[in-house]
Amino acid sequence: MLGDAVFHSDVLAVNGLDDRTSSKGILERAQELMADAVGADHTFFSTCGSSLSVKAAMLAAAGPHEKLVLGRDAHKAMVAGLILSGVRPVWVDPNFDPDLHLAHPPSVEAFTAAFDEHPDAKGALVTSPTPYGTCGDLAGLARMCHERGRPLLVDEAWGAHLPFHPDLPVWAMNAGADVCVTSIHKMGSGLEQSSVFHLRGDLVDPEALKSRADLLSTTSPSVLIYAALDGWRRQMAEHGRELYDHALALAGSLRERISEIKGMHVHTRDDFCGPGRASDMERSPPPGCSPG
Template identity: 30%
Template sequence: MKLSQNIAPILDALDKYKKNRVVPFDVPGHKQGKGNLMLRDFLGERCLSVDVNSMKPLDNLCHPVSVIKDAEDLAAEAFGCDNAFFMVNGTTCSVQAMIMSVCKDGDKIIMPRNVHRSAINAVILTGAIPVYVSPGINSELGIPLGMSMRDLEQAILTNPEAKAVFVNNPTYYGICSDLKGIIELAHKHNMLVLADEAHGTHFYFGEGMPAAAMHLGADMSAVSVHKTGGSLTQSSLLLVNAKRVNPGHVRTTINLTQTTSGSYLLLASLDIARKNLAINGKDIFAKVLELSEYARQEVNSIGGYYAFSEELVNGDTVFAFDRTKLSMHTLSIGLAGIEVYDILRDEYSIQIEFGDIGNILAIISVGDTYFAIERLVASLTEIKRLRSKNRSGMFDHEYISPVVKHSPKAAFYAPKKRVAIADSKHEVSGEFVMCYPPGIPILAPGEMITEEAIEYIQYSKQKGCLLTGAEDMEMQFINVLDL
């Protein structure tokens, strides 16, 4: 019997469980909140009453045969693909499962260098060899763009044995590559296409959006439903088209790293979000787009800031632009993006998604209002009036071209020594260094440390970026290969 998008199987099963007044002699130990009153007071009795363990009426995430299977089938239908897997370890786990299910030790995978660290982590775990395609660069904004079709084709011809092409759709900044062209080119050369759509849930439901990977025939996609789709933080989907991929193998690969204690709060949130998107997604994202376009117009009217959009489209490295992204360049007012980020939070009680060296990103969702947009615009106006300065001496680009000396796996497990970052020029990094968010590595294991990378790290620290990835929490030292 065909299921209806108007139902939410996991939610219905949890409601039934609660109505049955089940006496729990299983985990979790808080026993529906009775064993931890402080937690119950904080999260609420209703929440804790359905924070439960797998059982027959509620199915099992590792081997779904009933309500979770139904919810996943509904998600696959809603997103327009063959299979959807509910993920509770975040889209990090989704990205890693994609790569781990198609690559083994020594296999090559073609990817842009401006991938999230989760993709390079997967390369370390599998022993795969990344073939990096340097993204295009916008010289005015200093941001990485998408992959050029010419560069990708050259990478494919040079590495015909590669198993897959990995692509961002979109990037953090809203940039989309020629996804249709990439898929056709990769499939022509018997390579799979894996899409990181962490910021692309809305592509599947909104009108006037860039194309969604599954709709164009990509083989797998990792989708952060919690980012723009309305589910709880850490919940995600791994989408599969089964023509070239075995979904059963994908599930067994997921189970290598995903928890066996899947949170029913996260699962139910995915189920509810899917229902809401399937029924209301078109209207939801029409409103989001309207708010975003209004915000972009208002920010650009301030002067000094540049909220960029589809004018960047060039048919290649910027094939499309996600207009729901309110990405804003800040260097013309003499402030780094991270400085504006900090001022907004500390002085105006406005929390945006991230600030990097030259840009900030505000996520606009259906939960926003025109009043909230006006408050953001007014705050940015005042920051410009009170804090703007000459931009001379500012670091003006985000992307550092890597010099790869060893595979990420070889470097991660190699003997290492600790050196001061200031003295590490021409050494080979044995660990990650990145600003978070967005979590795109400045250095990854196996890459030579250049003077430009050192300057970028020091400048980022000076401006207040959160630098992560290295063992040294103070980021004074870095582990380099001791070969």
């Protein structure tokens, strides 16, 4: 069904391309190219999805019986990370919209109150964008964390595309986050289980982050997933802007046509963003902008 190419490409890690301890530099170079493409200091590939990446970030930021401030709109990977690490959660409620029945990322004020009550917390972890596409005030969260000498970790699984177009919400690293986790299989063209996590700054030790990921990861990583990650990076570095120009124009055209249908309402920023709701969301071009 799949043909021969996929099996010829699925080379063994040991005596193939790279392995965990005897590197020929291929994986390291691919990660360096990814970091360069998005402006991170360090980038790490995961073939076990963002569930591994999030847990690695948590374990690098806090240890057993230490505290981490997290939004209650947490993915199961965060709960698993708490169980595995023994880290004590300080929960922060998300902004819930009772009209649309959506949970938006917690506010800066909510995280600040949690840190004021638990000044010994080792860092903060927030999910942004949410699965609904709404985003938190990451710049405000980063400032608040850094004033306390604490790192901001961002589960940005739904935001792998954000670094590659100026009309998208701000990417976590550009907002000041220390670690962000992205799922290339969600918002990129990677295979299932493909994840990348990025590091910037010195509040999280890169060797600690790397070792925590190694602790959790498989010793038989899929080279097909690595290749897909590297291929997506090249596609975005060379053509990302034009691809998202076209995608956003298509979205804008579709929104405009739907809004012309009697009885239909297309949600805008006014529906999702504002006090007590989200800080930002994915944007579309203005009406009349047609795809090229």
